[in-house]
Amino acid sequence: MADAVVLVSGGAAVTPYTDPDRAAASGLAAGNTLTALREHLLSAGRPVFTAPARLGRGTVERDAGWQGFDDVPLVLPTEMTVNSVGAIDDAGAALVSFLRWLFEEHAVTRVDLVGHSMGGLFSRAAIRELGVDGSRTNGPLIGRLVTVGTPWDGAVLGDAVVGDITDADSHGDPATSTILAQAKAYALANSQGAAEQVSQRYLRGWNAAQAGVLDGIPVTAIGAGYFAAATEPALLWPHDGLVSLRSGRADNVPADVVPRIERHSFPDDVHSIFFADAFGLPWERALTWDPAVFAVVDDALGR
Secondary structure (H helix, E strand, O other), X not given: OOOEEEEEOOOOOOEOOEOOOOOOOEEOOOHHHHHHHHHHHHHOOOOEEEOOEEOOOOOOOOEOOOOOEEXXXXXXXXXXXXXXXXXXXXXXXXXXXXXXXXXXXXXXXXXXEEEXXXXXXXXXXXHHHXXXXXXXHHOOEEEEEEEEOOOOOOOHHHHHHOOOOOHHHHOOOHHHHHHHHHHHHHHHHHOOOHHHHOOHHHHHHHXXXXXXXXXXXXXXXXXXXXXXXXXXXXXXXXXOOOOEHHHHOOOOOOOOOOOOEEEEEEOOOEOXXXXXXXXXXXXXXXXXHOHHHHHHHHHHXXX
16 A cells, blocks of 8 residues: 555646645645645545646746645745646656655655646656666655546647647537637647647657556556547547547557556546636536546545
């Protein structure tokens, strides 16, 4: 059994450091991605930490944006803070620094990782670094990996940025057309490598280099597909607003990359509360706020 669960937020997320006893004192306690899931796991008696993340390099003191937070309990240094719009492997290195800090400061010797969106990719990069350099004696062992809406095989944003998905692929669905246009504009303004690397083109090669990393680590992959106005191309449909159901479930990821996996589908959910809010849905229809998703996470971690 793991000593703790570490929650890892995804692309463009701003997340404070939290521990089992402390969180941001105002606003959403663990940011607009992880607050509800953190609260659920704590109520189940699990020690939970959230890895700090922000847009660009630096530290996390507050989030003045949509559904943000302030008064964080501890500001960790830049090298332990994930740049959520940067390169996957750089984010993984920051996460490794954070995990080693937990090992040294909190005596956390074994962790389960739960990653939302690109947080699942950041987690996989960290697992590789912890193993490749033989440093498992200088950091926690990884027990399990749960991914929630993670683009294992590409994301709508990344595939749109590199031109493999175009507005024609929306087949006139106004929601998807809006998502594609806004995603490309946001990536142009904010990406420091994340958008390009979350395309299927990039991740097919990145996944191949990850072969063997997850050997012995049970994986649970959870995908959603609320937007289902068409069926083709499969690169896009159905999708949760940012990731296709197929990619979120790692359906086409080779067995040598992910040998031990359980897949779960939530066709009525969207990627995050940002999408729920934008399309008039209750927040409980977002993957990281859905009690039914929490039940799957519970089962994956072991009740």
